């Protein structure tokens with residue numbers, strides 16, 4: 255029977271390799287659960303409406319906007335945030351490339367950009383087409399593809415050219 | 430956001446019966462439209478039924494040679510499916526023209542069909558809007574209507590259907606399969622699925638309160654050259670001002686559906702019949718009786734030129 259009196263639920267998910275059990279208000283987004291409940295403040299809140307990409311994290315290996323998802327909907331899911339990609343002592347190649355190429359200015363959009371950038375390379379390699387793919391049967395890596403696929407991540411500081419350079423370097427290094 | 434209760438269901442039957450017995454219940458799938466609207470107080474469900482565990486996430490072949498797409502197939506997976514890429518490239522193109530990579534990873538087939546309008550006054554809860562608050566009036570009629578409908582609207586509402594995927598599905602003659610709390614199922618052609626606003630713009634489609642979308646079916650492939658052209662204010666990650674889905678055969682015949690023009694994907698079969706005569710002939714029929722505002726009258730020549738570019742390889 256539907257219980258319509260409970261405004262809280264419990265949910266268990268794995269975040270950056272650690273199992274987390276939360277008993278939370280149903281209204282809490284995945285973004286707020288990460289930041290306010292699990293104190294993983296790397297993931298940022300920009301618009302809270304799916305329009306900027308600052309909140310991008312990986313869920314079961316795919317990038318999503320954590321602001322447009324309820325935490326209680328992630329029972330059993332594996333969530334990876336920018337903290338899970340690498341640490342200052344042991345950077346993920348994409349984190350290192352962003353530093354090398356100055357892929358940011360204020361840094362606010364950066365965790366989302368890095369999570370997206372990493373996923374974009376994986377999506378191209380998996381043959382997932384995009385709006386600018388000419389031949390749907392043959393997905394290739396090029397600047398237009400990288401730019402189009404990063405359009406869900408807005409940077410107020412306009413670091414786009416350097417983000418592209420960082421992504422190209424990682425794409426070449428891991429080719 | 431208003432407080433609500435939440436449940437996960439495992440079968441379509443459970444989901445439909447949860448909708449049937451719970452007042453103020455709504456389905457949540459990807460959540461990318463519903464949560465956006467809940468944060469703004471535009472949607473305020475008392476109860477959410479999470480359908481992500483239903484397993485309706487496969488694309489199967491039908492006996493008729495078409496495809497049956499589960500409602501939980503994510504937009505990314507639909508666009509990337511080898512059969513859809515090869516046989517229904519129009520659908521792949523339309524899906525990829527919408528939203529962002531992150532959003533398409535979450536957005537579902539059924540949720541995409543049911544996304545609500547982007548009329549700026551629908552989003553502004555300080556303004557009158559018959560769709561959001563029936564009977565309150567329509568701020569767009571005397572306001573900024575650049576993005577809104579040029580045809581199919583009414584004195585109560587001139588909002589457009591904002592999506593891309595459904596425009597391609599309309600051109601492909603897709604149908605929506607549903608199930609209700611009592612177990613009855615039906616298949617609704619997409620054109621009948623969407624309602625025009627008339628005097629009740631809050632009613633946007635044919636679904637009953639306890640009815641769940643389970644699949645979308647596509648008839649056997651029709652071939653031809655298939656293109657989706659989307660015209661918008663920036664190159665990516667923006668809704669269409671005008672979009673044109675075209676299927677063209679080598680003998681000049683074909684089909685065309687338009688997005689951004691009307692409260693639903695806009696197609697007139699009589700206009701299809703004029704395709705061999707060119708873009709002007711098609712748009713004259715498709716948009717006969719259009720009633721644009723000063724702000725959005727530009728959409729009519731824009732739609733015609735977009736179609737001309739596809740049919741004649743130039744912008745007229």
Ligand SMILES: Cc1cc2nc3c(=O)[nH]c(=O)nc-3n(C[C@H](O)[C@H](O)[C@H](O)COP(=O)(O)OP(=O)(O)OC[C@H]3O[C@@H](n4cnc5c(N)ncnc54)[C@H](O)[C@@H]3O)c2cc1C
Nearest residue numbers: 304458459460461462463527528537539540541592593642
């Ligand atoms: C910033 C931004 C940009 C966007 N740009 C575009 C764009 O350019 N083009 C475009 O087409 N779209 C665009 N979108 C919209 C996006 O495509 C939709 O948000 C998405 O497709 C909705 O799918 P969902 O599964 O997340 O739906 P949800 O938010 O989960 O649900 C939407 C509605 O459908 C109902 N529902 C869901 N599944 C079912 C079912 N099986 N049966 C009955 N009811 C159901 C829900 O109750 C709800 O009312 C954009 C969205 C954002 C946030």
Ligand code: SF4
Nearest residue numbers: 548558559567586587
């Ligand atoms: S056009 Fe429709 S959605 Fe927009 S304000 Fe008027 S009634 Fe509301």
Ligand code: FES
Nearest residue numbers: 300301302307321
């Ligand atoms: S905070 Fe999620 S997209 Fe902006």
Ligand code: FES
Nearest residue numbers: 359361409410411
């Ligand atoms: S670095 Fe400042 S917003 Fe991108």
